[in-house]
Amino acid sequence: MGKTKVEKIVEDLVQPILKKEEFELVDIEFKKEGPHRYLRVYIDKPGGITLDDCQKVSEQLSEKLDETDPIEENYFLEISSPGLDRPLKKDSDFEKFKGENVEVRLYEAIDNKKVIEGELLELKDNIIKLNISEIGLVEIPREKVAVTKLAIKF
Template sequence: MSQDVIKVTEQLVMPILQDLNAELVDVVFEKEGKNWFLRVFIDKENGIDIEECGIVSEKLSEKLDEEDPVDSPYFLDVSSPGAERPLKKKEDFEKYVGEYVYMKLYEPVEGEKEFEGTLRSFHDEVAEIEIRIKTRRKTLEVPFNKIAKARLAVTFN
């Protein structure tokens, strides 16, 4: 059910986002306590503001009411992905080369399944990430299909 809700939501929100020159970052349909939340994360080149989130929320809510893909009560939340924006698509990795990222893998690369570091490059479906081990720097090559979860990470130097 939740995959269907996500798919329908993605289809409904895309034309709305095109009108605002915004992009869809992620759609999450999850239960917290006894309530269901449909969260839509959007962004654009110079950031998305609260007014634009409100416009998308209003228009998407109308479309969702028409399509009615959710068979239980839920809360719709349209917002910016924030500082720790998820990296989902290959284009996200290409766009954020040079940024500090967090990655969690399906299977280990050089004995590690989770790490933070600087995304040095992304080409041929391989992310090259420079991590720090105490005082040493090490570069790892991570195939895109091994990445379970990735996001921008906040670092305090």
């Protein structure tokens, strides 16, 4: 699914802020939930994001959004870390998390499974390659994937 116009505008506004602070943009969502709209910006850095980091970005981005006023309706701005089960969206995410356990949720089942978990080997030619302990190498076309995220082990 592609980015909305608002998400593209916000990405252009937030990138210089994140570059200056040496943070990474993980994702942007502009969603309606119940009667409210939310603009969520997920950021990260090595070692993780703190509340102070979120506040710093929130203040700077709020100022830019007030100046340019690209969003007509009312919304809540949220700056957040991607969490432990961080989604992998960009090609660079797949490269960065090679060797990690991931959970791949599919649009339609493959071998009667809609959720596949295994070690991320690589993303190449839009094919996600996993090593699954019970069966070995599994190759999943990216277009069949609803979401790929880091798997949490307790």
